[in-house]
Each structure stands twice: as structure tokens, then as C-alpha cells.
Amino acid sequence: MKAGPALSSGLLADVLAVVRRLNRSATHDGILVQSPLPAAMGDAAERTVFDTIDPAKDVDGFSPVNVGYLVQNRAALTACTPAGVIELLDRSGIEIAGRHAVVIGRSDIVGKPMALMLLHRDATVTICHSRTRDLPAVARSADILVAAIGRAGFVTREFVKPGATVIDVGMNRVDDEATARRLFPAGSPRLDQLAKKGSVLVGDVHPEVADIAGALTPVPGGVGPLTIALLMRNTLAAAETRHAG
Amino acid sequence: MKAGPALSSGLLADVLAVVRRLNRSATHDGILVQSPLPAAMGDAAERTVFDTIDPAKDVDGFSPVNVGYLVQNRAALTACTPAGVIELLDRSGIEIAGRHAVVIGRSDIVGKPMALMLLHRDATVTICHSRTRDLPAVARSADILVAAIGRAGFVTREFVKPGATVIDVGMNRVDDEATARRLFPAGSPRLDQLAKKGSVLVGDVHPEVADIAGALTPVPGGVGPLTIALLMRNTLAAAETRHAG
Numbered sequence: 143m144k145a146g147p148a149l150s151s152g153l154l155a156d157v158l159a160v161v162r163r164l165n166r167s168a169t170h171d172g173i174l175v176q177s178p179l180p181a182a183m184g185d186a187a188e189r190t191v192f193d194t195i196d197p198a199k200d201v202d203g204f205s206p207v208n209v210g211y212l213v214q215n216r217a218a219l220t221a222c223t224p225a226g227v228i229e230l231l232d233r234s235g236i237e238i239a240g241r242h243a244v245v246i247g248r249s250d251i252v253g254k255p256m257a258l259m260l261l262h263r264d265a266t267v268t269i270c271h272s273r274t275r276d277l278p279a280v281a282r283s284a285d286i287l288v289a290a291i292g293r294a295g296f297v298t299r300e301f302v303k304p305g306a307t308v309i310d311v312g313m314n315r316v317d318d319e320a321t322a323r324r325l326f327p328a329g330s331p332r333l334d335q336l337a338k339k340g341s342v343l344v345g346d347v348h349p350e351v352a353d354i355a356g357a358l359t360p361v362p363g364g365v366g367p368l369t370i371a372l373l374m375r376n377t378l379a380a381a382e383t384r385h386a387g
Numbered sequence: 388m389k390a391g392p393a394l395s396s397g398l399l400a401d402v403l404a405v406v407r408r409l410n411r412s413a414t415h416d417g418i419l420v421q422s423p424l425p426a427a428m429g430d431a432a433e434r435t436v437f438d439t440i441d442p443a444k445d446v447d448g449f450s451p452v453n454v455g456y457l458v459q460n461r462a463a464l465t466a467c468t469p470a471g472v473i474e475l476l477d478r479s480g481i482e483i484a485g486r487h488a489v490v491i492g493r494s495d496i497v498g499k500p501m502a503l504m505l506l507h508r509d510a511t512v513t514i515c516h517s518r519t520r521d522l523p524a525v526a527r528s529a530d531i532l533v534a535a536i537g538r539a540g541f542v543t544r545e546f547v548k549p550g551a552t553v554i555d556v557g558m559n560r561v562d563d564e565a566t567a568r569r570l571f572p573a574g575s576p577r578l579d580q581l582a583k584k585g586s587v588l589v590g591d592v593h594p595e596v597a598d599i600a601g602a603l604t605p606v607p608g609g610v611g612p613l614t615i616a617l618l619m620r621n622t623l624a625a626a627e628t629r630h631a632g
Contacts, residue, residue, distance in 0.1 A: 209458045210451030214495050240518050242525075248506055250459050261493055261514055266525060268513040269506055273485050280487075280511060
């Protein structure tokens with residue numbers, strides 16, 4: 143589409159103008175730009191937009207300075223999904239200190255901040271990804287296994303040490319019956335759901351893992367709602383800091 | 388000492404004034420504040436001083452925004468010691484991608500940036516620390532083992548898989564003969580050195596590891612000089628960016 147670049151920079155300029163206005167606004171405490179941005183805005187758009195958000199209103203915790211504060215274990219607005227996982231572990235009484243945590247996935251939004259948060263809670267932390275050799279064996283060494291890769295049912299039984307805590311960050315929409323039948327046994331209500339609605343939400347963890355995990359978060363209904371709750375916590379923290387300052 | 392707090396804030400104000408002047412200076416490209424700062428300046432002084440350095444002149448790579456850029460794998464001034472280790476591995480032809488790297492130590496200056504840099508080079512990365520259970524066994528799973536803990540000769544033979552690459556970031560001054568004799572065999576020139584100079588520099592890796600490691604950096608003379616070289620590279624990069632901008 144020849145009009146692409148012109149369209150793209152116009153859109154980006156519009157979004158940046160909105161962000162700058164909200165940065166200055168006395169009545170807005172938090173700013174969240176829902177990603178992904180339209181592809182027409184260009185590859186660098188997302189980074190440019192996130193970099194423009196005032197770090198004090200960056201309730202997603204994506205701005206470089208908030209990420210730096212996280213690394214340095216200082217008070218900051220931090221990524222909501224991994225913060226939600228920590229909250230979930232704490233409220234479930236699962237000990238983190240001294241345990242071996244394995245994070246599969248190294249995204250800026252989940253994998254890397256998750257690893258840092260677990261490290262600061264005194265876990266021994268391993269980060270794995272698509273280039274990891276013998277991933278099932280590495281995953282099996284985990285007391286706490288976090289799957290954040292975006293592949294439906296990727297983490298099967300052979301990835302899990304019996305009794306391990308398994309956190310499923312994946313949220314994959316499955317719309318073909320063959321895939322669904324690999325994941326769910328005949329007669330599962332999830333297959334009915336697929337037939338009725340045309341798709342089902344499936345995590346990165348295969349449902350069969352429930353048989354051997356010590357604890358497993360469901361999808362949907364596990365980590366997802368916590369992300370929203372932590373976003374509200376960040377917004378409250380941003381407001382309190384701003385009104386105290 | 389009753390005069391402490393007053394002395395402390397006066398010293399800190401002086402240092403901050405110098406940093407701010409150098410931030411504004413058109414003829415200075417890089418700023419490095421040698422740590423540790425005097426204890427009389429107070430616990431928070433170091434953080435305050437590092438936070439005041441203009442990130443564009445932060446050749447140590449300690450400012451939160453540069454740390455955030457590192458996490459996001461963007462161009463940045465990054466910590467010199469871990470960057471030197473990457474340079475050393477590359478120049479020695481040691482493959483990083485797909486290997487298991489274990490980093491012992493989780494400091495902001497070495498351990499955490501080292502883990503991130505190895506991750507971005509496609510290693511599977513484990514970070515260990517004082518709370519890690521069965522540390523020798525975890526370390527033995529490493530193809531590349533980085534020791535950055537600050538304890539003379541802590542990493543012994545039982546920490547090392549035969550043939551592994553071992554990077555010794557430690558730099559410990561040993562001045563008692565009993566410790567030196569645990570580290571060096573009778574007749575070692577290092578013991579003569581202790582007798583003559585009153586101390587020897589010893590890494591975190593026990594010299595016995597040389598027998599089983601595939602490669603091992605010496606102390607002194609290994610990682611140390613690279614830190615200085617990478618500091619110069621950062622300074623050059625800062626100058627080039629500033630004069631291009």
C-alpha cells in the first residue's frame with residue numbers, strides 16, 4: 143500500500159500527541175497504551191509511544207527507567223503480569239526463597255521482569271527460550287515453572303517435576319478442532335465450547351500437567367485477572383506518589 | 388561522631404555539584420564516579436550520585452535508564468565488566484548461543500547485567516547467589532560459569548563440569564598465609580609474593596579449577612583489564628553519540 147508511510151507517521155503523531163497531553167494532565171494518574179499498535183504505524187511505533195509516556199504515569203512498567211528501577215530492586219511501577227504471579231505465589235503460600243524457578247520465555251513484558259522479581263525474592267532463576275537445549279529437562283529441574291511463550295499446550299507432562307508449581311501465563315486462542323482434541327479429552331466441556339463459540343482459550347501448559355503438578359494456574363481465570371488487578375495497584379501507586387509529591 | 392550527618396550532606400552536595408557541572412560541560416564526554424564513596428557520605432549517597440549523572444555520559448552504565456535499555460536489548464552504555472566478559476568469550480571463539488551459562492552473584496554491577504547480556508546472546512541463563520541450594524551442583528550444569536561473588540577461591544573443583552569455560556570476575560586481596568596456602572601449592576610464586584608484598588590478589592575461582600576447566604581467566608590479568616578497555620569503549624561511544632547529536 144503506497145500510502146503506508148504517510149499514513150503511519152500521521153497515526154503515530156496523533157497517538158504521541160494524546161500521550162503528551164495525558165502526561166501533562168493534572169487529572170490523569172496512569173497511562174496505558176494497548177498493544178499491539180496497528181501494523182500501519184510501523185515497527186518502531188510501539189517503542190516510541192512507550193518511551194513517550196511519563197515514567198511516573200507508566201502503569202504498565204514498560205518505560206526504560208522503570209525497568210532499570212526493577213533491575214536495581216527499587217520502588218517502581220513494574221510490569222503487571224509478573225507482579226501478579228508473585229502475588230499469586232504469595233497468597234497461595236508457595237515459598238519462593240531458595241527454590242529453583244525456571245521461566246520459559248524472555249519477553250520484555252513477562253519473561254525478563256518475571257526472572258528479576260523471582261531473583262529478588264531469593265529464588266535461583268533460570269531463563270529459557272527457543273534456543274535452549276533440552277528444554278524439557280531444564281524445565282523439569284524447576285520447583286516453580288513459569289510458562290510465557292505463547293504456544294498452546296506447549297508445556298507437557300515431560301516438562302514438569304512431580305509436585306512442582308506451574309504458572310501458566312499463556313493465553314492462546316485455539317480455533318481448530320484437531321489442536322483442541324490433542325489438548326482436551328473426548329467429552330470435555332472445552333470441546334463443546336469450541337463447537338459453540340468457534341474457539342477456546344488455552345494456556346501454554348497442556349491440561350495433562352494438572353495430573354502431576356503440585357499446583358497449576360488455570361487458563362482462563364489464573365494469571366489473567368491478576369494482571370488487571372496489578373494494573374489497578376500500579377495506578378493507585380502512581381496516584382498516591384503524584385498527590386504526595 | 389556527632390558531626391557526621393552535617394559532614395555527610397556537605398560532602399554529598401559537593402560531589403553532586405561536580406557531577407552537575409560535568410553533565411553540563413561541553414568538553415566532557417564521560418563521567419565515572421569511583422565507588423565505594425566514603426562511608427561518611429551516608430548509605431544513599433552512591434545511588435543519589437549515580438542517578439545524577441547524565442545517562443548520555445554514564446560510561447559505567449549504572450543509571451536506571453541505561454539499565455532499562457540493557458534489559459530491552461537496545462543500544463546503551465552498559466556495565467563494563469560484563470561487557471568485557473562477552474568480548475572475551477567472543478575473541479576466544481567460545482560459543483554462547485544455546486549454551487547453559489551460570490552466573491554466581493547477582494550484583495547490579497556484574498551479576499544481573501551479565502545474565503541479561505548472556506541471555507541476549509541466546510544462552511540459557513541461571514543466576515545463583517547465597518540463597519541457592521546445592522550451588523556446586525547448579526554450577527556443574529554450566530557450559531559457561533561466571534563467578535562474581537567476592538570470595539577468594541570459593542569456586543572449587545566440585546563446581547565445575549570438566550571442559551567448561553570459567554570466567555573469574557573476583558578480585559580479592561588475601562593477606563593471611565593460611566588462606567594463601569589453601570589456594571596455592573607449596574613453592575608457588577604467589578606465596579613468595581605474599582611474603583614480599585604482604586598480600587596477593589586472588590579471584591573467586593580456586594586455582595585448582597585450571598586442571599579441569601576447558602578455559603579459565605587468570606586473576607590478575609583476566610577480566611580486570613577488559614573492564615578498563617570497555618570503559619574506554621563506552622567513553623568513545625558516548626563522545627560519538629554526543630558529537631553526532
